[in-house]
Every structure is written in C-alpha cells, then in structure tokens.
Amino acid sequence: MTLHASRPSKGRTSPLPSWSSAVHEKASINGRLQSGLFTIFYLPIPGVQGRQLRLPLPIPPRLYHSTVSRFGRKRGCLIILLCVLSALWTVFALAKRFGTVEKEWPTVFQPDSTLIFQREDLRKIWEWEIASGHYPSSRKIPEQIGLTEEPINPALPPLKKTTLPSRFRPPPKVPVTKTKGIGSKRVYLDIQAQPPNVAYPPRPVPGSVVDLDIIMDNCDFSENKFVRDCLEVLRLGAGLDNGKRVRRGKMDEWKYIYLEQGELQNYTTSQAEEPTYNPWAAEISRNKPVDENPNAGLIKKYGVDWEPTPNLPPPVEYRRSEVLPGPCDPDHPRIYHMFWTGPFTDKPYLALLSYLFTQNVGLHEGASQQDGKVCRPQFWMWINPGPAAAVPNPNARREMFEQLKSNPWASPFLHPRFKDVIQFKMWNTTEQLDGVPELKDEWRTFQETLFNSGGHIIQVPQKKVTTTRTEEEELTETVTVGDDEILTGPPSPSTPVKADNDDMLNRLGSTSSSTYDRLSVILSDMARFILCHRFGGIYLDADTILLRDWEELWGWKGAFAYRWSRLETYNTAVLHLNKGSALGTFLFKTALRNALDFHPMTVSKYAKDSYMEGILLRLPDALFDSAWLNTEYYQRDRPPQPYFTAFEDFFETPAQDSAAPQALGFEGFFRGAFSYHFHNFWWKPFDPSRNFPDLGPRFAKGERQARKALKTANAGPSTQLDDDEDEFEEKVSDDKRDLDWAAVLKRTFEAYIRGERPNMYGEWLQW
Structure with missing residues (x-):
C-alpha cells in the first residue's frame, strides 16, 4: 500500500516541481497546501482502482514539507509520527496527574478569587466553629478543608454505631468529612x-x-x-x-x-474503638513528597500574600438550655438588629409591631418570663441620623431622640411598657468600625472607597471628622409620651438634617423608586455584619415582617442567611452571626483584602472560594421570603398561599385575589414561614386609606398629628385646617372596599396594641 501526501514528487532532487497527480498540482497552485494546520494524505482503497481515501491529519503543511524535504519521505514521516506520539503521551500524563478534584492543576493565583487564608487557617476556623457548638449538623465538611481527624462536635448527638467489627468496615476516607458527635x-x-x-x-x-x-x-x-x-x-x-x-x-x-x-457524652472513654487500618492514608503518607504544597488545589487571590494566621479566642463552651444559670445564654444573646436611615415611617413601625405581635416578650398576663423560664428577645433599632456619607455632629443622639419623640410612627415605642424589649440606638460609622478588632487598624485606608457594592464603588469626598460622645457620656432628660415618662438623652433643640439638594450623597431615605437612597443600602450591607459580630444576634432588613415566634430558631446556634431565590448565593436580609466568632473574623479579614465589599453576592464568593458555605448555612428562602420564587416565574404551577406574581401584590392585591386578605387574615398569610420580606417599596403606604398609626387613646396625640398631615396632603397645601380639630369623623363606607394584604396585617397588629384582640398565640397585652 502506497501513502501519497500532497507534496512535490522528488522535490528533494529536482529544483522543478513534480507532482504525483494533477489534483495535487492544482491544489498546490491554489495555495491550499501551503497554509493551515492540516496536511492531507491520500490512502489507496484496496480493491478499488483509481480511488483514494482523503485523510487530513493535524500536521502543519509547512512543517511536513520542510521535514520531508530535509530527511526524505520515509524518514521524515517517521520523525513526524514520533513527535505526534510524544505530544499525545505528554497530554495524557498531565491529565492523569492533575485531572481529578484531588489533583488539580497547580494554579496558585486567579484574578477573581477572594481566598486569602491558607488551608491550615481554614481548618482552624472550621474546628473553632464546631467546638463552639455552631455546627449542629451531620452535613459533610468539604474535603478541601483537609481535616485528618473527626472534630469533636458537642452540638450533635452520637451517630448510631455500626455492628460490623472494624476489620470488616470500609476504611475511613482521608480527608475527613464528618464530625464526631458527643452531644445530648x-x-x-x-x-x-x-x-x-x-x-x-x-x-x-x-x-x-x-x-x-x-x-x-x-x-x-x-x-x-x-x-x-x-x-x-x-x-x-x-x-x-x-x-x-x-x-x-x-x-x-x-x-x-x-x-x-441528658449530659454530653464523655468522648475520651465512650468512643474508644478498635484501631482501624487505613490503607489509603498509609499510601498517601508513603507517596507524599517532602516538599508538597500544603495549599495544593486552593486558588489564592491574585496580588496578595497569604493572610497571617488569625488570632482566635478559645472556643465558646457549648451549653444546652437546661444547664444554663438563667433563661438566656450570655454567649448567644437574642437581639434583633435593624438599620434605618431617614424619617421614621410606617415601614419600621410595622416591623416593630410584628415583633410585639409574634415574639415572646412577656407583655401578656401571666407571662412565663416571671418564673425565669423564657429568654425574652430584644429589638435594637439602629438609627443613622443623617445621610450615609455624613459625619454626625456632637448633638446627634439628642436630636435623634427629639425627632423620634415628635414622630407619630416612632413615639409609641418610646413608651415605658416597651423599654425592656425595644431600644433605639444611634449608628455612628466611625465608632462601629473602630469597634471591630479585625477592622480598626486598617479600615481608614478605604475611606474614599467605603461605599463598595459588588465592586461598584461610589466615591465620597472626605470631610473633617467631628468626635462624638459615647452613650455613657450623655446626660439624661425626661420625655413625656402619652401619660408616661421615659429617659432619653440630654435636652437640645431639634435640628433635623436637611440636604441642600437631592443628589445621591445627600439623600436621607428612599421616597420613590427614582430617589433611592443607594448609599444607605450599601452602608447597611456592611452594618449587619458589624452589629452581629460585635453584639451577636440576628439582623433583619427593615422591609421584614415577623410571622411567628423564633424561639427554636434562636436555639440553633449556627450562623445562617438565606438563598437568593433560584441562585446559589446568599441574601443577607436575614443574617445570624455569632458574637466574636471565627467565621466573623474570616469574613472581615477577607473583606479587608477585597475593598470592604459586603454585598451579598460578594460575601457568597468569599464563602465559596474558601469552602465556608457549610458554617454560614444558606437556608431556603421559603422560610423568610416565600413569594420570591413566584415573582421570578418559578413554581407557579403549585404556588403557596397567598400567590404573588410580583412584590407589588402585597401592597396592591389583584382584584381577583383580593377576597383572601379579609377572609383569611393573618393566619392565611404564608402560614409556617418565620418572616416575610416585601423587598423595598418604601414609598408605598401599607394602608393608604388609614395611613396613620391607629393604636388607640393611649397614643391619640400622635394619631391626630398623622391624621392631620394626611388630611392636609389629600386636601392640598393651600387648604387651612383647624388646629384644634381633635375628632376625625369616619364611616365604614369611606374605607376601601377590598383591603390589600399590607393593610390587613397592619390593622391586625394595631388591634393587638389597642387591646381589641390577642396576639397570634392568644395572649392579651397588659398595660
């Protein structure tokens, strides 16, 4: 069998071209054989005369012709064949060496990676969280963490032991992916x-x-x-x-x-087992090179060195509730945090009402807190007194309380009856950043780029910083709310912050979709991690309504956020992070090396790149955001109740579904979920026809103030109203016929405060 290639015949001995056929000559004249990546060979077909099989091979024609011209046809083809075989062998050898998860390509840097901790440090963070009882789960630990022994887990009971003798059991995997439970x-x-x-x-x-x-x-x-x-x-x-x-x-x-x-199991004696021979571990130990990279497979952030080993405190002692000296665990405080900027409106008002309506705060008759069996949560409402980029003045805290006292939506919560369960606190960005040990020495280098959201940085001109006094240095004054008195900060004239114009830097709250306070939203992305890391507890976005008691959710000591709808990323509208935890240290150190970006998508990348998703659990959004998938066209064949195709449906329920809110009431609103997230819409009132706090005679002054403002707005700015008008006549026929879900929830919570109905657990508020 003769092998013909598209080359000059005897081109090595004659200066004139001589071709094996006219077809080859024509192809050469057309220039197709002198360029490209393939050389065409023609193989005779046995039994068929005059016909040849056309076979293109990945050999550059120029390389083929130069080799054949120099060494002859037979020797040249043999040399090319050996080169091709050598290249194929090299490719297969590298694929076998680095083609598996355990043997990845030795790439140390990747521009979009956020990883800054070495494997040993990641392992220490995991071990700290597990030892502190923050991993009460049997889910697998990522192999990339490289655990070689099962960590002791005090929050997980021992798993059922196999009845097979150890010599018949399969050898345990290395690295280890589970914990050794010793819990109750x-x-x-x-x-x-x-x-x-x-x-x-x-x-x-x-x-x-x-x-x-x-x-x-x-x-x-x-x-x-x-x-x-x-x-x-x-x-x-x-x-x-x-x-x-x-x-x-x-x-x-x-x-x-x-x-x-029951007590924790004594793992030093009860878990002693017959030694198990692990041939895989022995093989790894025997074949492991002395100089193997301990961070093999980890992709480090480009352009930075490995972060020094974090200085972690001793793990928190895990204690079940029945052995605590009191109803509350001081290492895991039950604090709801919420961040608010701008005038207090019906949005934080309803969030606080839902808290009083659902949580076990002991405001009902015969409260079990009196015998010390229930841990009452607290709600800390953090108020940023000015625009997000502004520096508060020395009187900011006093002015904040003056404004709260005069605001009809906020003043009811200053009542002494709520002083142990609701606290207003002033947010100071400088003070808060200085209060985080992982940030205090370095965050000032990011002052000009502090407002970073998913890599999009908003530049803020620097201003002279004015030192503010701490809360302990403030004096106290008496503020009258209704018929009662409370203690707040020292007296001062009320001087609300007013912007010269409504640009992004001077906005104070979101009054419409076109004037969205983006800087405050970015600041709140960072604030939630700071507050939970400094004080412990759970952060809630201000567009959240609580729907049930969170007692058992507080009992789960691990950190969590929830899923971003269909995406496998976090939404931190609900965030639980333990006080001073190793996970918090990891997040802040990583954020420092990534321009202090706390956008949920970026935090998702921090956790994914470092294999920390297991200790910052991503819960299903059904628990906190039950309508989200429906609004994005998912699961519409079997939706929950109520069925929202858009978040606006909460405020403006479609006519064909508008019989449900009044007929079903609070009990028919995503029953079972822990909360509902209505996703912004700060400018839409919950109850347009009664857009004022309706809490009864005890808070009549604020109600009259809000009613008058609403009536003025409806009548027009030129209309003069009687300042002495106290009574507002109203008839049921004046009300909106089909009430929306937002209005029904607002009126339900208000009826509880007025004493006209019990809360969701049948408990009546006692004053």
Whole structure:
C-alpha cells in the first residue's frame, strides 16, 4: 500500500516541481497546501482502482514539507509520527496527574478569587466553629478543608454505631468529612394545642431547637422542593395548624423541633474503638513528597500574600438550655438588629409591631418570663441620623431622640411598657468600625472607597471628622409620651438634617423608586455584619415582617442567611452571626483584602472560594421570603398561599385575589414561614386609606398629628385646617372596599396594641 501526501514528487532532487497527480498540482497552485494546520494524505482503497481515501491529519503543511524535504519521505514521516506520539503521551500524563478534584492543576493565583487564608487557617476556623457548638449538623465538611481527624462536635448527638467489627468496615476516607458527635440526646416534639385551648397555637417550648437538616431535606430548592410543601411541614412541625389539622397518619418525619436532654457524652472513654487500618492514608503518607504544597488545589487571590494566621479566642463552651444559670445564654444573646436611615415611617413601625405581635416578650398576663423560664428577645433599632456619607455632629443622639419623640410612627415605642424589649440606638460609622478588632487598624485606608457594592464603588469626598460622645457620656432628660415618662438623652433643640439638594450623597431615605437612597443600602450591607459580630444576634432588613415566634430558631446556634431565590448565593436580609466568632473574623479579614465589599453576592464568593458555605448555612428562602420564587416565574404551577406574581401584590392585591386578605387574615398569610420580606417599596403606604398609626387613646396625640398631615396632603397645601380639630369623623363606607394584604396585617397588629384582640398565640397585652 502506497501513502501519497500532497507534496512535490522528488522535490528533494529536482529544483522543478513534480507532482504525483494533477489534483495535487492544482491544489498546490491554489495555495491550499501551503497554509493551515492540516496536511492531507491520500490512502489507496484496496480493491478499488483509481480511488483514494482523503485523510487530513493535524500536521502543519509547512512543517511536513520542510521535514520531508530535509530527511526524505520515509524518514521524515517517521520523525513526524514520533513527535505526534510524544505530544499525545505528554497530554495524557498531565491529565492523569492533575485531572481529578484531588489533583488539580497547580494554579496558585486567579484574578477573581477572594481566598486569602491558607488551608491550615481554614481548618482552624472550621474546628473553632464546631467546638463552639455552631455546627449542629451531620452535613459533610468539604474535603478541601483537609481535616485528618473527626472534630469533636458537642452540638450533635452520637451517630448510631455500626455492628460490623472494624476489620470488616470500609476504611475511613482521608480527608475527613464528618464530625464526631458527643452531644445530648435529641427528643423531637409533637407540638399541638391541647383542649380546651385550641383557638390559638401554643408557644414554642422554651429551649427548643430547630433541626435545620430536616428543614433542608423538605425545603431545598436545589432538590426540587416546593415552597408550598415546605410551608406545610413548617406549620405542622410547629403546631401552627392547631385544631385545623386534616393530615392523617404518622408525621414523625416532619417533626423538626427538638429538646436536648441528658449530659454530653464523655468522648475520651465512650468512643474508644478498635484501631482501624487505613490503607489509603498509609499510601498517601508513603507517596507524599517532602516538599508538597500544603495549599495544593486552593486558588489564592491574585496580588496578595497569604493572610497571617488569625488570632482566635478559645472556643465558646457549648451549653444546652437546661444547664444554663438563667433563661438566656450570655454567649448567644437574642437581639434583633435593624438599620434605618431617614424619617421614621410606617415601614419600621410595622416591623416593630410584628415583633410585639409574634415574639415572646412577656407583655401578656401571666407571662412565663416571671418564673425565669423564657429568654425574652430584644429589638435594637439602629438609627443613622443623617445621610450615609455624613459625619454626625456632637448633638446627634439628642436630636435623634427629639425627632423620634415628635414622630407619630416612632413615639409609641418610646413608651415605658416597651423599654425592656425595644431600644433605639444611634449608628455612628466611625465608632462601629473602630469597634471591630479585625477592622480598626486598617479600615481608614478605604475611606474614599467605603461605599463598595459588588465592586461598584461610589466615591465620597472626605470631610473633617467631628468626635462624638459615647452613650455613657450623655446626660439624661425626661420625655413625656402619652401619660408616661421615659429617659432619653440630654435636652437640645431639634435640628433635623436637611440636604441642600437631592443628589445621591445627600439623600436621607428612599421616597420613590427614582430617589433611592443607594448609599444607605450599601452602608447597611456592611452594618449587619458589624452589629452581629460585635453584639451577636440576628439582623433583619427593615422591609421584614415577623410571622411567628423564633424561639427554636434562636436555639440553633449556627450562623445562617438565606438563598437568593433560584441562585446559589446568599441574601443577607436575614443574617445570624455569632458574637466574636471565627467565621466573623474570616469574613472581615477577607473583606479587608477585597475593598470592604459586603454585598451579598460578594460575601457568597468569599464563602465559596474558601469552602465556608457549610458554617454560614444558606437556608431556603421559603422560610423568610416565600413569594420570591413566584415573582421570578418559578413554581407557579403549585404556588403557596397567598400567590404573588410580583412584590407589588402585597401592597396592591389583584382584584381577583383580593377576597383572601379579609377572609383569611393573618393566619392565611404564608402560614409556617418565620418572616416575610416585601423587598423595598418604601414609598408605598401599607394602608393608604388609614395611613396613620391607629393604636388607640393611649397614643391619640400622635394619631391626630398623622391624621392631620394626611388630611392636609389629600386636601392640598393651600387648604387651612383647624388646629384644634381633635375628632376625625369616619364611616365604614369611606374605607376601601377590598383591603390589600399590607393593610390587613397592619390593622391586625394595631388591634393587638389597642387591646381589641390577642396576639397570634392568644395572649392579651397588659398595660
């Protein structure tokens, strides 16, 4: 068999071109054989005369012709064949060496990576969180962390041991991906209202804990779980379907709330086992090069050195609720944080009302807090007194309380009845940043780029900093609210901050979709991490409404946020971060090396690049944001109740669905979810026809003030109203016929404060 290539025949001995066929000559004349990446070979077809098989091979024609011209046809083809075989062997050898997860390509730098910690430091952070009881889960730990021994986990009970002798068990994997539970026994609760008290659901059992592993099994969008089904599990497991249960059969698999009973297991004696030979570990140890890179497989941030090993405090001692000296765990304070900029409106007003309506704050008759069995949460409302980029003046705190006292939406919460459960605090950016040990020495280098959102930086001109006094240095004054008195800061004239113009730097709150206070939103992205790291607790966006008691969620000591709808990233509208935790240190140190960017998408990348997603759990959005998937055209074939196709439906319920709010009420609004997030819309009133605080005679002064402002706005600025008008005549026929969901929730919470109905658990507010 003769092999012909498209080359001159005998071109090596004759200066004139001589071709094996006219076809080859024509192709050469047309220039197709002198360029490109393929050389065409022609193979005779056995049994078929005059026909040849055309075979292009990835050999540059110029290389082929020069080799054949120099060494001859046979020797030249042999040399090219050997070169091709050598290249293929090299490719396969490299693929075998670096083609698996365990053996990645030795790339140390990647421009978009955010990783700054070495593997040993990542391992220490994981071990600190596990030892502190912040990982009460059986989910796997990423192999990239490189654990070689199972960490002791005091928040997880021992797993059932296998009955096989160790010599018959498969060898454990290296690296280790699970923890060794030594925790107390878990007793899962069947929570139901008991007759005759079946009109309202029972309060959660003090000290109970939510098993978020079970929640993930029933609610994870990645596993094709529906929000509708998740809410049903949440309702039944918490007993929120009191007296209305229609499900039949055993429901143990839906029980997700438990109590810890019994002492921690003594792992030094009870977990002693027969030594197990691990051939994989032995093989790794035998074949491991002395100089192997301990960070192999990790992709470090480009242009920075590895971060020094973080200085972590000793792990927090894990204690179950029954061994605490009091109802509250001082290492895990129950504080709700919320951040607000601009005049106080109906949005934070409703958030605070929902807190009083749902949480066990002990304002009802015969409160169990009196016998020291329930830990009452607190709500810290952080007020930024001026534009986000402004520096507060020395009198800012006093002026803040003056404005709160004169604001009809805020003044009711200054009443002494709420002083132990609601606190107003002033936000000072400089003071807060200096209060974070990981930031205080370096954050000033980012002053000009402090407003960084997902890499988009808004430049803010620097101003002279004015030192402000701390709260301890402030004097006190007496402020009258209704018929009672409270203590606030020292007296001073009220001087509200007013912007010279409504540009981005001087905005104070969002009054419309076109005048969005972007700087305050960016500042709040950073503020939530600072507040939780400094003080502990849970941060809530101001567009959040609480829908049930969070007792069992507080019992789960781990950190969490929730999922960004269909995306596998975080939404930090709800964020739980433990006080002074190793995870917090990791986040702040990483943010420092990434221009202090705390946008949720960027934080998601911090966690993903460093394999920390397991200790900052990404919960399903069904728990806190049940309408989000529907608004993005997902799960519309089986939506939850109510069915929102857009977030505006909460404020302006479509006519065909508008019978539901009044007929079903609070109990028909995403029943089972812990909260609802209505996604901004700061400029839309909850109740346009009654856009004022309607809390009864005790707060009549603020109500009259708001009613008059509303009437003036409706009548026009030129209309003169009687200053002495105290009574506002109203008829039910004047009200909107079809009430929206937002109005129904607002009026439900207000009725509880007025004393016209109990809260969601059947408890009446006592003054």
